[in-house]
Amino acid sequence: MNRPLPLRRSTVAFALVAGFTVLSGPVQARDLRVGLSAEATSMDPHFHNLGPNNALRRHVFEGLIGTDPDQRLVPALALSWTPRDATTWEIRLRPNVTFSDGTPFTARDVVYTFCRIPLVENSPSSFATFVRPMESVETPDPLTLVVRTANPLPLLPTNLTALGILSAKASGAAETVRFRKGGCEGMGTPPKSTDFGNPAVAVGTGPYRLKEYQRGTQVVLTGNPTYWGGAPAFGTVTMKPIPSSGPRVAALLAGDVDLIETPAIQDLPRIRAAGFTVTQGLSNRIIYIHLDQFDGAGWKTPTIRGADRNPLLDKRVREALSKAIDRKAIVERVMGGVAQPAGELLPYPLFGTTRDFPVVPYDPARAKALLAEAGYPNGFEITLGTPNDRYINDEKIAQAVAQMWTRIGVKTGIDASTASTFFTRRNKFDFSAYLAGWGADSGELSNSLNSLVLCLNPEAGLGFTNRGRYCNKEVDRLTVEAMRTIDDGAREALLRKASALAMADYPLIPLHFEVTPWATAKGLSYTPRVDQYTLAMDVVVK
Amino acid sequence: MLTYLFQRFGQALITIAAMALLVFVGVYAIADPIDMLAAPDATADERAAIAARLGLDRPLPVQFATFAWNALHGDLGRSFVYNEPAVQVILQRLPATLELAFTALAIAVVVGLPLGLWAGLRPESASGRTIMAGSILGFSLPNFWQGLMLVLVFAVTLGWLPAGGRGETVRVLGIETGLLTLDGLRHLVLPALNLALFKLAVVIRLARAGTREAMLQDFVRFARAKGLSPSRIVGVHVLKTILLPVITVIGLELGSMIAFAVVTETVFAWPGIGKLLIDSINRLDRPVVVAYLMLTVCLFIVINLVVDLIYAALDPRVRLSESEP
Numbered sequence: 001m002n003r004p005l006p007l008r009r010s011t012v013a014f015a016l017v018a019g020f021t022v023l024s025g026p027v028q029a030r031d032l033r034v035g036l037s038a039e040a041t042s043m044d045p046h047f048h049n050l051g052p053n054n055a056l057r058r059h060v061f062e063g064l065i066g067t068d069p070d071q072r073l074v075p076a077l078a079l080s081w082t083p084r085d086a087t088t089w090e091i092r093l094r095p096n097v098t099f100s101d102g103t104p105f106t107a108r109d110v111v112y113t114f115c116r117i118p119l120v121e122n123s124p125s126s127f128a129t130f131v132r133p134m135e136s137v138e139t140p141d142p143l144t145l146v147v148r149t150a151n152p153l154p155l156l157p158t159n160l161t162a163l164g165i166l167s168a169k170a171s172g173a174a175e176t177v178r179f180r181k182g183g184c185e186g187m188g189t190p191p192k193s194t195d196f197g198n199p200a201v202a203v204g205t206g207p208y209r210l211k212e213y214q215r216g217t218q219v220v221l222t223g224n225p226t227y228w229g230g231a232p233a234f235g236t237v238t239m240k241p242i243p244s245s246g247p248r249v250a251a252l253l254a255g256d257v258d259l260i261e262t263p264a265i266q267d268l269p270r271i272r273a274a275g276f277t278v279t280q281g282l283s284n285r286i287i288y289i290h291l292d293q294f295d296g297a298g299w300k301t302p303t304i305r306g307a308d309r310n311p312l313l314d315k316r317v318r319e320a321l322s323k324a325i326d327r328k329a330i331v332e333r334v335m336g337g338v339a340q341p342a343g344e345l346l347p348y349p350l351f352g353t354t355r356d357f358p359v360v361p362y363d364p365a366r367a368k369a370l371l372a373e374a375g376y377p378n379g380f381e382i383t384l385g386t387p388n389d390r391y392i393n394d395e396k397i398a399q400a401v402a403q404m405w406t407r408i409g410v411k412t413g414i415d416a417s418t419a420s421t422f423f424t425r426r427n428k429f430d431f432s433a434y435l436a437g438w439g440a441d442s443g444e445l446s447n448s449l450n451s452l453v454l455c456l457n458p459e460a461g462l463g464f465t466n467r468g469r470y471c472n473k474e475v476d477r478l479t480v481e482a483m484r485t486i487d488d489g490a491r492e493a494l495l496r497k498a499s500a501l502a503m504a505d506y507p508l509i510p511l512h513f514e515v516t517p518w519a520t521a522k523g524l525s526y527t528p529r530v531d532q533y534t535l536a537m538d539v540v541v542k
Numbered sequence: 543m544l545t546y547l548f549q550r551f552g553q554a555l556i557t558i559a560a561m562a563l564l565v566f567v568g569v570y571a572i573a574d575p576i577d578m579l580a581a582p583d584a585t586a587d588e589r590a591a592i593a594a595r596l597g598l599d600r601p602l603p604v605q606f607a608t609f610a611w612n613a614l615h616g617d618l619g620r621s622f623v624y625n626e627p628a629v630q631v632i633l634q635r636l637p638a639t640l641e642l643a644f645t646a647l648a649i650a651v652v653v654g655l656p657l658g659l660w661a662g663l664r665p666e667s668a669s670g671r672t673i674m675a676g677s678i679l680g681f682s683l684p685n686f687w688q689g690l691m692l693v694l695v696f697a698v699t700l701g702w703l704p705a706g707g708r709g710e711t712v713r714v715l716g717i718e719t720g721l722l723t724l725d726g727l728r729h730l731v732l733p734a735l736n737l738a739l740f741k742l743a744v745v746i747r748l749a750r751a752g753t754r755e756a757m758l759q760d761f762v763r764f765a766r767a768k769g770l771s772p773s774r775i776v777g778v779h780v781l782k783t784i785l786l787p788v789i790t791v792i793g794l795e796l797g798s799m800i801a802f803a804v805v806t807e808t809v810f811a812w813p814g815i816g817k818l819l820i821d822s823i824n825r826l827d828r829p830v831v832v833a834y835l836m837l838t839v840c841l842f843i844v845i846n847l848v849v850d851l852i853y854a855a856l857d858p859r860v861r862l863s864e865s866e867p
Contacts, residue, residue, distance in 0.1 A: 126581075129581075217638075254697035420824060424577045
């Protein structure tokens with residue numbers, strides 16, 4: 001390549017053309033085609049609080065606060081967020097940011113966004129929960145917001161990462177928009193969710209702009225050349241939903257797409273062998289087994305036989321069931337090494353977790369001894385419920401657990417069903433033991449503790465997924481206190497304490513954290529994200 | 543003719559009503575959509591609010607009555623997931639599926655009829671035997687495996703054609719079609735072929751059997767005696783006879799290709815209504831599932847009627863009115 005070449009006329013011509021191209025503008029950015037495993041249900045950033053929707057909206061509608069691949073909060077449209085007192089937050093906005101339609105971004109857009117979220121019609125899963133705690137939102141100047149909440153809310157900044165900011169002007173708001181609890185002023189007629197498929201309505205400040213939204217087929221984004229963080233790496237990003245894993249891998253191998261998310265574990269060697277890059281990283285999703293521990297009057301645990309009362313109420317039995325499981329074997333043989341054994345509910349270093357939190361060791365002999373101590377020397381019979389199409393290899397994991405439990409004398413059967421049926425039955429307490437997963441969207445431990453371990457109390461919004469109905473007042477007290485503690489250090493200490501206390505009581509059986517793989521074509525690689533989102537912004541061009 | 547049409551219409555209405563009841567109750571029995579729709583951390587109040595908004599808090603008979611009443615007014619409900627009329631969600635996806643189904647149908651007929659005729663005229667020849675052996679293969683290969691193999695060979699290994707998706711589309715008369723762009727056609731080849739192979743085998747077998755039977759009949763002998771050219775005998779008289787069973791079967795198969803191309807659409811990530819149905823079942827998007835199945839019922843009824851009409855046009859012995867002797 002470096003050898004001097006005899007100068008010919010064609011070479012000169014080529015050099016001229018090349019030179020002209022360089023002079024005529026920036027080098028054309030390359031394009032990116034992505035194969036997604038699930039499709040967003042709407043382009044409206046506030047319609048459906050669902051992973052694929054949240055990932056897609058980050059390209060177009062930035063939030064005040066962003067999250068890095070490890071789910072740490074990073075400044076986006078807000079430069080800083082500081083608690084003034086226990087219930088007041090001051091948020092300073094980034095100056096000189098413009099929306100894709102050229103209008104400047106100010107506090108009015110933020111107020112408009114907060115006001116519009118509860119107005120979204122027929123939202124299947126609303127973002128309004130994040131706005132509801134706000135008592136007042138004031139704008140002393142166009143680049144400052146003061147948000148007051150009724151109770152101390154340390155997670156306010158985390159909640160803000162979920163909300164994409166709309167342009168007040170493009171949405172048809174009045175000149176002044178005023179936040180009022182129970183109905184804002186100056187809202188005009190907010191656009192409907194379906195209107196956002198139109199690029200003229202989908203106006204955000206993000207690194208990409210919407211070019212085309214064809215549901216079921218593709219979403220096409222173009223790079224935003226005036227993005228405050230600099231023009232993005234790709235000129236055009238095309239995202240195609242390919243929900244079945246086989247065809248998704250085939251699309252990558254055939255060169256139809258440059259990046260796919262969650263290829264099946266068994267396909268990884270083949271993808272690597274074909275010269276593609278696989279990157280993988282820990283997720284915030286834990287796979288666990290809930291054990292029915294309800295002891296209300298008249299309740300008979302549904303799927304245990306051979307025991308006169310519910311053996312799972314005995315801590316020794318729960319410990320035995322946990323010690324009977326060889327987590328390493330499950331990770332290596334069932335998960336193909338693509339998972340990490342879990343000791344607590346979130347992997348280190350997410351907020352509230354402890355480095356080297358001990359994983360319950362595999363000890364079948366001790367497990368048998370514990371069962372005998374608890375009065376079950378001959379074990380009992382139990383049925384383990386599991387979905388069969390929701391988590392990576394969910395039913396296979398359940399089968400492995402069933403074998404391991406049977407080995408210590410707890411004869412275990414499997415009841416596997418499709419996700420939609422499984423969750424309905426689970427919510428009706430149809431299982432004495434069930435396998436499921438939980439992804440902590442907020443990326444910090446209070447979310448996991450609250451959903452899986454706190455006493456089930458839907459009215460207070462506590463323990464909402466705790467269908468094992470474990471209940472420990474002290475764990476509740478510590479966690480609820482943490483959820484009202486503004487100081488990060490004190491909050492993290494409380495969460496660590498709550499987690500250690502809870503896990504020592506075997507409230508549930510943690511199995512492993514899912515590891516998410518991505519596969520990319522030559523010249524690209526993907527920075528794995530804890531939240532499992534696939535973002536064009538995290539694609540690295542080598 | 544008119545009496546016949548009225549009778550058919552009456553039968554159709556009964557079928558649709560029975561189907562509506564079955565589908566609605568069946569889908570109702572699967573599971574509670576709120577468990578899939580609501581965020582897992584939704585409070586009891588939020589869940590109740592969603593149930594009330596979607597009308598899921600009312601008893602089944604009331605829900606069905608509301609659905610039936612609205613359906614009579616042409617409203618099959620709004621998708622829970624997309625918040626758009628269910629029929630609209632389906633119709634957006636329909637062109638992709640129709641494109642696929644009609645292309646597959648065209649391949650099956652255009653390739654299958656001549657091959658079947660040939661095999662019927664020369665049943666003992668090497669070429670005739672090869673065609674029949676090939677048709678057995680087309681019959682017996684599982685659709686999904688065959689699709690994966692097509693992808694593996696033509697997309698992954700040879701790299702001639704894309705592995706999936708629909709390709710570039712253009713808007714003609716308000717409908718997105720990929721039939722008019724090179725990229726769209728390239729994307730269409732493999733899925734259409736995959737969908738067509740089974741029907742192709744069916745057409746070959748029907749055409750062959752029909753030809754063999756027809757060649758022995760008196761009218762062929764008579765035509766020969768009359769001195770008609772072999773090409774006219776085969777091309778007009780025999781072809782017309784063998785078309786009858788082919789049209790019946792193809793009509794039914796067209797319906798199933800449109801309504802249940804699920805496997806092909808999944809393997810080739812084809813954004814048609816089959817994929818929509820699967821997604822909707824998984825998400826418990828009840829209105830879309832019900833509307834889809836109702837539309838499917840109507841589709842089959844229409845296709846059957848059209849087949850009967852074509853039948854009458856092709857075979858003068860068939861009379862559509864039952865009052866004649």
